[in-house]
Amino acid sequence: MDRLNGEHTYRNPILDADLPDPDAIRVGDRYVMIASSFNRAPGLPVYVSTDLVNWDRVADALPGGNEPAEWFALPRHGQGVWAPSIRHHDDTYYIVYPDPDQGILVVAAPEPEGPWSAPHLLLGGLGLIDPCPLWDDDGSAYLVHGWANSRAGKKNILTVVPVDAALREATGPARDVIDGADIDGWGTIEGPKFYRRDGWYWIFAPAGGVATGWQAVFRSRDVFGPYEERNVLEQGSTPVNGPHQGAWVTAVDGRDWFLHFQDRGPFGRVVHLQPMAWGDDGWPVMGKAVDGGPSEPVLEYPSPHGMPQGYRTVARSDDFAGGVPGPTWTWQANPAADAIAPGEGALRIRSGDDSGNLRTLTRVLGQPLPGMASRASVRVDLDGGSGTRAGLAVLGYDYLWAGVAHGDAGAEAVVAVRRRGDMAERVALRIPVSESVEVAIECAADASLVAELTTAGHTVRVDPDFVASEGQWIGAELAIFAGHGYGADPATAAFSSFRVDLAED
Template structure:
């Protein structure tokens, strides 16, 4: 992997992969970040960094979404929306919304875990993007937005008093910012709550996921009245929708703003902007720190002078002990019986197959890198029933896959794809096999066009990867049987991936 060539600077995005709705804090001399996980499990990925530019995933704050039975199947677009992370009274708190249930809280003494079971702090439909603030006077507040799809209201920011343990509300909710009263303001959401120099600050994006901007609001009390400014927008750059994230001080007198950019099939990638406080008390971000426009920078001196490492989250896996590594997530709550814990490689029991990989529960995914990449994996199938199959998919709202399946005539390697309006999969290529295993390769170019290899045979399915529901596309492993055959097991070994970072 090629790294940044200038050791004194970093390049955006700092994580060129799906890190949706990031929030971050500094505790001591380390930085911690959390992101949305939507339908995938484990949820709420936790990252750590020593320098704000190179991040390592150290675990997850949520084993799986509740209720468990409901999330036993993929719930695309549901589950965990934009969370916040804070440290108070010796505990890390992650506060996250499920738009169909309300606001939950999990806590841990160590961000690597273990984390508590989720507690429902604020029940209700469409309550999203929560963030707590502990005030110096002992009072605690929660700010949140609204999803019209569930609540029938949006473009509003609401503050409600809660207890310091984040167990229950203590008073009525107050709408403190109405985006409809601000000229040009649409889809105001994702608020983060801060206090600085006696003033209350709400950092909130507006304008939509792919096209929005970052607004900042300040007031003398938690309930307003708030005035506002736009502090970051696309401007003349190619960074669309630079917004929704976290203000972090670096502990050495510097300030920074972490935010996402929606790159479609690659998801919401993570950027880092310089930030400073102007003489009038308002923050400035990006190029504005150096006197330019309030737009993103693509390269900037590193916060601590460190060298930037790899900007991808993609990881190989040898499936040690017959288990997947921590960089994989399930497309639904994990089934304890899904993984067969004996080798060779990892065995994955088949899901009941309705002919659509997007509906399968026993699917393991990792985020598609934001740059051209190639991956290889050995796929094998233990099967006695025609129709059983196993493979690797490029999975979004549309998908393509390559692997092994059993037919009435025996085993074959196959490439197939399915578009969202298709009634069934389209088979692109088949190759008879004398044994039920094959080395499968997948390659994506700079335009996310997909090619497969079945052994030494190259197959071009004429397929371009697309995003999922609120998430980027993924590289996914699956095993499926139309009969739910208990003896159908897909086996996967020696997963390698190479990313051409630029």
């Protein structure tokens, strides 16, 4: 990519796509990163990198989806896996994650690729969120976590709990150690990450809210406090709103870095990488402050390992080799065993019950919408009777879909949109078709969408005056789906030649 003074540089965001609430560590010469997955299945994506800039997805720590499986058999938007943490201790990788309706759970594996253990409930209770463990120098272990006001009736408080070294149970009473209400003008405190350095206990935590907040750091000589605080990274003069919640990582060469997210609305919570150093006063500095500037994000910087930057998003083209989806796809709900029909040359999705609202449909596979101008396309064949449909969507709270629907008069190519509060979808195009349809949706840099349908050599473009929207705690998704109305017979939709093309920014 670009060079600065002869060095390869990277641009932020390093991953311009939805990877909410990232946490990362280094083990040996590899970096490992995880993110929230909420209701999506499989869940808890695991990424690895050798240079902190280019990342590959290698596993899902919840390959079967969320538990309990029966509850998550329907789309539970905003539920499931909230902000997790990853740590390595005694040759084992631990991911500690919250389900705000159950408590704090743990999975473990010998390698990032797995196999990952079944979830174990470490702490039960409503509203326990954003956990992170710490193993102390004397062998004792602790967990810090936050609170979801929607479930617990309390917020902006960080709590520390003694736990056993294997993260199986609490070993002592919990104590609240930080209260955002005690810090003038700070308010929201959440997403803590626990560290030990130079005789201090350190808690890195975002403050001030997702869209407009900043990165806070707290330190104390005692694990239970009192903690003093400092604001170490904020938007300043940059376009990076709310630069916070992430991970301090020390590279192989001893330099420090900070991975964090930025909320970009329909493009999701995208991942940035900041240089980090420790000041003469013992506090960390981040971003431009490392080189003597203000405490705000860098937009471009020399790459940590001197490597060029490659593909900066998560969505991938897919030929559906073997009739199965590639590793970047996730379902909106835990899939039924018969969700995919066998076959070669295409992905065959058996339809699910369809209320007329894609947000309630179970048979939906998605990938994060790229954070730059893009075009997604796929060929759709629908084998079904009246009341069935299948296609490609950009799915958030609001959505646009384009594809094929079968009615009493036969097959039609359709483009439709639905906005929050609408009682039904609004159809922007409906034309008869007699064969498969190639569907494309173009997303501009401002998230405005245009659909394109090609059948029998004829192409129609439709501009429905529609802008993609975020979902619940996530960005929009590129999604393929198959549904049948109540009373209609199930159908099978065959998807082939899925392509994602990016406009370089």
